[in-house]
Structure formats: C-alpha cells, structure tokens
Amino acid sequence: xxxxxxxxxxQSKGEGKQALEKAKEASSKERHLIRLQENSGLxxxxxxxxxxxxxxxxxxxxxxxxxxxxxxxxxxxxTKNKMFINASRLKMNMGNIYFKLGEYNKAIKMYRMAVxxxxxxxxxxxxxxxxxxxxxxxxxxxxxxxxxxFELIMQEKPDFRAGLQLIQCYHVLxxxxxxxxxxxxxxxxxxxxxxxxxxxxxxxxPQSQILLEAIKNDKLRQWEKxxxxxxxxxxxTAAKLISPSIEExxxxxxxxxxxxxxxxxxxxxxxxxxxxxxxxxLKQRDITGATEILNTFQDKEPRIASxxxxxxxxxxxxxxxxxxxEKWGESAKELDSYNAASYVNLGNVCFARSHLxxxxxxxxxxxxxxxxxxxxxxxxxxxxxxxxxxxxxLGYFMKLETILRHDPxxxxxxxxxxxxxxxxxxxxxxxxxxxxxxPSDPGILRELGQLCEREGDKxxxxxxxxxxxxxxxxxxxxLDWLGSHYMTLGVPEKALKFLKRASIVxxxxxxxxxxxxxxxxxxGNHHKAVEVYKKLHRENPENVECLQLLVRLTSExxxxxxxxxxxxxxxxxxSKEVRDRIGSxxxxxxxxxxxxxxxxxxxxxxxxxxxxxxxxxxxxGGSAHAFGKHNxxxxxxxxxxxxxxxxxxxxxxxxLRYDDPLGPAPDRPRTSVGxxxxxxxFGDEELGDLLPE
Numbered sequence: 001x002x003x004x005x006x007x008x009x010x011q012s013k014g015e016g017k018q019a020l021e022k023a024k025e026a027s028s029k030e031r032h033l034i035r036l037q038e039n040s041g042l043x044x045x046x047x048x049x050x051x052x053x054x055x056x057x058x059x060x061x062x063x064x065x066x067x068x069x070x071x072x073x074x075x076x077x078x079t080k081n082k083m084f085i086n087a088s089r090l091k092m093n094m095g096n097i098y099f100k101l102g103e104y105n106k107a108i109k110m111y112r113m114a115v116x117x118x119x120x121x122x123x124x125x126x127x128x129x130x131x132x133x134x135x136x137x138x139x140x141x142x143x144x145x146x147x148x149x150f151e152l153i154m155q156e157k158p159d160f161r162a163g164l165q166l167i168q169c170y171h172v173l174x175x176x177x178x179x180x181x182x183x184x185x186x187x188x189x190x191x192x193x194x195x196x197x198x199x200x201x202x203x204x205x206p207q208s209q210i211l212l213e214a215i216k217n218d219k220l221r222q223w224e225k226x227x228x229x230x231x232x233x234x235x236x237t238a239a240k241l242i243s244p245s246i247e248e249x250x251x252x253x254x255x256x257x258x259x260x261x262x263x264x265x266x267x268x269x270x271x272x273x274x275x276x277x278x279x280x281x282l283k284q285r286d287i288t289g290a291t292e293i294l295n296t297f298q299d300k301e302p303r304i305a306s307x308x309x310x311x312x313x314x315x316x317x318x319x320x321x322x323x324x325x326e327k328w329g330e331s332a333k334e335l336d337s338y339n340a341a342s343y344v345n346l347g348n349v350c351f352a353r354s355h356l357x358x359x360x361x362x363x364x365x366x367x368x369x370x371x372x373x374x375x376x377x378x379x380x381x382x383x384x385x386x387x388x389x390x391x392x393x394l395g396y397f398m399k400l401e402t403i404l405r406h407d408p409x410x411x412x413x414x415x416x417x418x419x420x421x422x423x424x425x426x427x428x429x430x431x432x433x434x435x436x437x438x439p440s441d442p443g444i445l446r447e448l449g450q451l452c453e454r455e456g457d458k459x460x461x462x463x464x465x466x467x468x469x470x471x472x473x474x475x476x477x478x479l480d481w482l483g484s485h486y487m488t489l490g491v492p493e494k495a496l497k498f499l500k501r502a503s504i505v506x507x508x509x510x511x512x513x514x515x516x517x518x519x520x521x522x523x524g525n526h527h528k529a530v531e532v533y534k535k536l537h538r539e540n541p542e543n544v545e546c547l548q549l550l551v552r553l554t555s556e557x558x559x560x561x562x563x564x565x566x567x568x569x570x571x572x573x574x575s576k577e578v579r580d581r582i583g584s585x586x587x588x589x590x591x592x593x594x595x596x597x598x599x600x601x602x603x604x605x606x607x608x609x610x611x612x613x614x615x616x617x618x619x620x621g622g623s624a625h626a627f628g629k630h631n632x633x634x635x636x637x638x639x640x641x642x643x644x645x646x647x648x649x650x651x652x653x654x655x656l657r658y659d660d661p662l663g664p665a666p667d668r669p670r671t672s673v674g675x676x677x678x679x680x681x682f683g684d685e686e687l688g689d690l691l692p693e
Contacts, residue, residue: 001050003029004057016065023054023061030054052084059093068097088117092129104136111136127157134165143169154182158189160234167238176246183238183257187264191231193224232269235261239273240280250280271297271304278311291315306335306342313345317352325349340370347379356387374403381413390421406437412444424451442472449481458485469498474505483515492522510540517549526557537565544572 007022030051055078062071075094078087095110115129134149150166153159163186170178215221239261243253254277262270274293281290290311297308313328326349332342347362360383366376381396397413404410415430431448438444449464462485469478479502486495496519503512513536520529533550540546547569554562 004053007057007061011061011064016061020061020065020067023058027054027058048083052078052087056090059090063093063097068101072097086117089114091117092132095132099132099136104140108133108136108140123157127153127159131162134162138165138169143173147173154185158185160186160189160231163189164234164238167242171241171245174245176242179242179246180256183242183260186235186238187260187266189231191227191265193228231266232272235266235269236272236276240276243280250284254280271300275304275307275311282315287315287319302335306332306339309335310339310341310345313342317345317348322349322352338369340366340373340376342366343369344373344375344379347376347383351379351383351386356383359383360387372403374400377403378410385413385417390417393417394421406433408434408437411437415447419447419451424455427451440471442468442475442478445471446475446478473501476502476506487519487522492519495519496523508539510536510543510546514545514549521553526553529553530557530559537568541568542572542575544569544576547572 003022003026007019007026010016010019010022034051055074059071059074059078062068062074072094075090075097078084079090079094081087091110091114095107095114098104098107098110111129111133115126115133118126118129120126130149130153134146134153137143137146137149147166147169150162150169153162154166163182167179167182167186170182239254239257243257244250245253247253247256254273258270258273258277261267261273274297278290278293281287281293294308294312294315297305299305300308309328309332313325313332316322316324316328325345329342329346329349332339333346336342343362343366347359347366350356350359350362360380363376363380363383366373367380370376377396377400381393381400384390384393384396394414394417397410397417400410401407401414411430411434415427415434418424418427418430428448428451431444431451435441435444435448445464445468449461449468452458452461452464462482465478465481465485468475469482472478479498482498483495483502486492486498496516499512499515499519503509503516506512513532517529517532517536520526520532530550530553533546533553536543536546537550547565551562551565551569554565
C-alpha cells in the first residue's frame with residue numbers, strides 16, 4: 001500500500017515517470033506475494049481487492065505516461081477476471097484511451113459495453129457515458145445516432161451542453177421543426193437557483209446581516225453564477241445559430257426565438273438577445289433597423305440602457321455626427337459611471353475634433369475604470385503619438401503588447417514609433433516580428449526595404465521592394481524604386497517591366513509613358529520610343545515636354561514629321577506662356593513668387609512631369625508617402641528649377657540636324673562599372689526650361 005500511495009503522490013505532483021516506477025514496483029511485489037502464498041498453500045487468503053488496486057493504479061499510470069497499449073492490456077487483465085466486482089465499468093476507461101488513439105468505433109463499442117453494466121441508480125454516470133457516445137457519433141459523422149443519444153439525455157436528465165449539441169446536430173441536418181423543439185427543451189431546463197435569498201431586505205438581527213454578507217460571494221454563490229452564465233450563454237448561442245434557418249428570413253427566425261425566450265423562465269435574457277439581433281443587423285448593414293431597436297432600450301434597466309447608448313454613440317461617430325455621438329456618450333456615462341466604453345466613445349469624439357488633451361483624459365478614465373479595456377490603451381498610444389509624445393506612446397503600446405501578443409496593429413505602431421525617434425535597429429526588429437505575423441503585407445515589406453536602403457544595404461532593400469511588388473504590383477512608390485534601381489545599374493531593359501506596369505495602372509499619367517520612352521532610348525530602340533512619344537502626344541497634345549523630346553528624337557532619326565512637331569511645339573509653348581502669364585498675375589500665385597522646388601523619383605534623360613501618381617493603396621497600419629521618395633538620378637541631375645518656360649528665338653531657328661555638344665554617344669557599358677553619371681541627352685539646354693507644367 002505504501003508503494004501505491006507514493007505512486008499517487010508522485011502523480012499529483014506531475015512526476016509521471018516516478019509514479020509509473022512505483023506502480024510497477026508495487027505490481028512486482030504483489031505478484032511475488034501471490035507466488036509465496038501459493039507455495040505455502042495459502043491461496044485462499046489471496047486479497048482480491050489489493051490485486052485490483054495494484055493493477056488499476058498501474059493501468060492509470062500507463063495512461064498518464066501515454067503508454068496506451070500497455071494501459072489497454074492491463075485493463076483487459078482486470079475486465080477478464082470475473083472475480084473482480086464492477087470491473088466491467090473500466091470499459092469506460094478503455095473507451096477514453098481508444099478516443100485518444102482516434103479509434104472512434106472501438107471507443108463507442110467500449111462506452112456502450114460500459115453503459116450496459118451501469119445500473120439505473122447511477123444516473124449521472126450513465127448520462128456522462130451517453131454524452132461521450134453522442135460526441136463520438138458526431139466525430140464519425142453519424143448525426144442521426146448522435147441525435148438519439150442526446151435526445152435520451154434530454155429525456156432522462158436534461159442539461160445545457162447536451163441540448164446545445166442536439167440543436168447543432170439538427171442544424172446540420174437542416175431540420176427546422178426539430179430545431180424549434182430542441183430550443184424549447186433547452187428553455188425548459190430548470191436551474192434551481194434562488195437569487196432572492198441574496199437580496200433580502202436588511203433586518204435588525206446582526207447575525208443575519210453577517211450571514212448574508214458571508215454568502216454573497218462564497219464558493220457556492222460563485223458556482224451558482226457560473227451555472228447562470230453558462231445557461232445564458234448557451235441559450236443565446238443556440239438562438240443565434242438557428243435564427244437564420246427556422247424561418248424564411250433571419251428577422252422572422254430571431255423574432256420567434258425572442259418570443260420563446262420571453263415566455264420562458266429565462267425572460268431576462270430577451271434584452272441580451274435583442275442586442276445580439278442588433279449586431280446581426282449591423283453586419284447586414286441595416287443601420288436604420290439597428291438604431292430603431294437601440295432607441296427602445298432607453299427605458300430598460302441601467303445596464304442594458306448604458307450598452308444601448310454606447311452603441312448609439314459609436315454608430316453616430318461612424319456616421320460623422322459628432323454631436324449625437326457626444327450626446328449618447330454622455331448618456332451612457334450618466335447611466336453607468338464605470339462604463340469604460342462610454343469614456344472611449346467620448347474620447348473618440350474629442351480626438352475627431354482635435355481636442356487631444358481632453359481625449360487623452362477620457363481614455364485615461366476608461367483605462368482606470370477597466371484595466372482590460374484594450375481600446376482605451378490603444379487610443380492612449382495613438383493620441384500620445386499625435387501629440388508627439390513618442391516615448392509615452394511607446395510605453396502604452398509596449399504595455400498593450402504584453403496583453404495582446406503579436407497583434408499586427410500594435411506591432412506596427414511600435415515599429416513606426418521607433419522609426420520616428422530614430423532607433424532604426426529596434427524599428428527593424430519590430431517590423432521583422434510583424435512580418436512573421438503578416439508575411440504577405442506589401443506595406444511592411446516596403447518599409448523594411450526603405451530602412452535597409454538608409455542603412456546602405458542595397459541588395460536587401462531590393463529584395464524587400466521586389467517582394468512588396470510581388471504581393472501588390474500596383475504600388476507606385478515600389479515601381480518607382482525598382483525602376484530607379486535598375487536604371488542605376490545600367491539595365492534599362494529590366495526597368496521597362498516596372499515602368500510599363502505603372503503606365504498601365506495610371507494610363508492618364510504622362511510621367512510613366514515618358515519614362516518608358518526614355519528606357520527604350522537607352523536600350524537603343526529609338527523607333528519604339530518615337531511610337532510611345534507619338535501615343536502620348538495624341539493623348540496629351542498640350543504636353544510641352546513630350547513635344548520637346550519628340551522634336552529632338554525625330555530630328556536625330558531624320559524623320560520627315562519633325563517639322564510638323566516643331567510647329568506644334570511652338571503653338572504649345574505660346575499657349576503655355578499665356579497660361580503662365582495669367583497664372584502669375586493672380587494674387588498669391590506660387591509662380592509669381594519666383595521660388596519653389598520640385599524633385600522626381602528618378603530622372604531619365606527626359607524631364608519628369610510634376611503630377612503625382614494616384615493615391616497609393618494603404619497597407620496594414622501604413623502611411624502613404626509622397627511619390628518620388630527614392631531621390632536618385634540616373635544622369636546625376638535633379639530637376640529642381642521651377643521657372644516658367646519662356647519661348648525664345650532659338651526655336652525659330654531650329655536645325656533639324658541634331659548635333660550633340662558632348663560628341664558622339666559612347667557605347668552603352670556592359671555593367672554599371674565606370675558608368676558616366678553625368679551623361680545628359682539634352683546637351684547644354686537649360687534644365688529649368690524643360691521642367692513640366
């Protein structure tokens with residue numbers, strides 16, 4: 001017995017191996033004792049209870065150590081011995097082992113053999129075994145058999161777990177009538193808890209007062225609360241499950257469930273069911289219907305009315321009606337001064353009005369009232385960041401990271417804040433963690449590429465930008481960067497792929513077509529470049545930059561239409577000069593000040609238009625940066641002048657024979673080594689005059 005007790009003690013401490021060793025030692029000594037008794041002729045003194053105890057403990061320890069075959073063999077030794085009383089009940093243990101092994105049919109067989117051996121007086125044990133049988137039938141897909149098991153439970157001793165599983169089976173079978181019947185059975189389950197005894201009026205007897213205070217939150221009361229919560233959660237879950245299926249429409253089904261609940265002993269749950277209905281209406285984008293139901297909750301008990309006011313406040317905020325959002329938020333706060341959600345809603349209203357200090361105060365009160373309110377903590381981090389209190393914002397988000405492990409928005413905020421304060425290494429580490437959670441987010445890949453570029457790691461920067469392009473091939477910043485990268489390497493053929501895609505995504509943006517034509521020129525495909533320029537000229541006949549390049553290129557190639565483009569260029573220049581004169585005469589005109597600068601993403605041997613690309617798609621928590629962040633020029637020249645292009649007499653004396661002042665263009669180098677970064681196709685032309693409008 002001492003060895004068995006030591007085995008049980010080891011098992012209670014989680015020391016499974018030591019427990020198994022003691023169980024084996026006890027079994028060995030028990031067999032040795034039997035042999036001694038047989039040799040001494042004392043077989044009739046054999047203690048069957050001791051043998052059963054030793055074998056049963058050994059089987060249990062095998063099971064705890066996941067030695068399932070050994071455990072099954074030991075249980076079979078016990079069950080086959082007819083001298084052991086009630087040994088057949090151990091079939092239930094064998095069924096549990098077969099369940100762990102995934103052999104569900106054998107487990108069902110064992111459970112049925114066990115339930116046949118359990119007398120009717122042990123109703124609770126029979127119910128538990130029947131519940132196991134029903135669960136296994138669900139595992140094997142035999143829903144009709146599972147329904148039979150759960151129906152038997154609901155007839156003998158109904159419970160909420162079996163009732164919910166019965167409803168789930170009928171839902172899968174799409175039997176609406178039986179779903180209704182099972183839901184009614186669920187509502188008829190008695191809970192037998194008297195809440196009135198905890199709210200009795202005060203008496204003058206001090207002993208009664210002490211007793212009442214003692215039982216208000218003792219273990220029995222906590223158990224009763226748990227039972228009530230389980231009942232409410234089960235009924236609400238069942239109602240949400242069957243509502244779309246029992247009637248022709250979701251609303252009709254929910255109304256049936258609502259009426260059934262109101263007419264039962266669980267009528268207080270009707271308000272919670274109404275709130276669930278509101279959530280479902282919001283998911284269906286029926287905001288009007290949800291608002292109408294919420295307005296009916298103002299006369300309910302304070303808890304329900306406060307929840308309704310919170311939802312009304314949030315709906316008004318989403319609709320942009322800040323006055324109504326504030327009104328309902330104040331109402332929720334008055335109904336329940338400890339309602340954290342009401343303070344969060346009021347803080348959101350202040351944040352939208354740019355009253356950051358007041359918003360922060362509301363968020364702090366919300367977090368003080370409920371330390372688990374992650375919305376308040378997250379918004380505290382955002383408002384501190386907006387107020388440029390970056391270290392304080394980092395503290396809030398670090399605290400939030402300990403609560404919500406590996407939450408993508410929190411990880412992004414931590415990375416971006418470290419990026420703002422200049423801690424590039426820490427920012428990179430947070431971005432890498434974020435990339436592990438959302439590996440296909442193009443915005444995060446681009447941010448990592450930008451960080452690597454600042455650190456001088458061009459190869460890794462290219463890899464991140466290219467991965468971002470693979471997941472989202474329409475980001476103009478990424479297309480700009482990749483095109484610039486290949487142009488810097490002297491491989492315009494590869495840059496063409498990205499610039500062409502940009503021109504397809506933004507067909508009305510001249511910049512990309514100009515860059516495509518420039519790449520064709522650099523690859524020596526001048527005729528293709530002329531086609532691109534002509535296409536752009538047809539689409540944008542007033543584009544002076546395109547005409548300038550078209551005149552130069554057709555002149556260089558000796559094409560006859562060069563003269564026509566010269567005349568069109570003159571007309572376009574005159575029109576531009578008139579527009580500029582009108583624009584400069586306006587008060588407050590930017591051009592009239594004679595100052596300003598602009599930069600391009602990268603400069604091919606053609607001027608870059610000033611128009612920006614379409615708005616970038618915003619990735620996870622990311623921010624869209626201005627186009628052209630990769631300020632790197634292929635020809636070593638940044639177009640920064642903002643002067644007005646002025647027509648002069650030179651255009652009237654254009655010689656169609658092109659004469660490059662730098663002499664003949666050298667052959668394109670095979671690699672980027674030794675590349676002349678100062679090459680310029682425009683010769684001595686004034687760069688300011690070639691700026692786009």
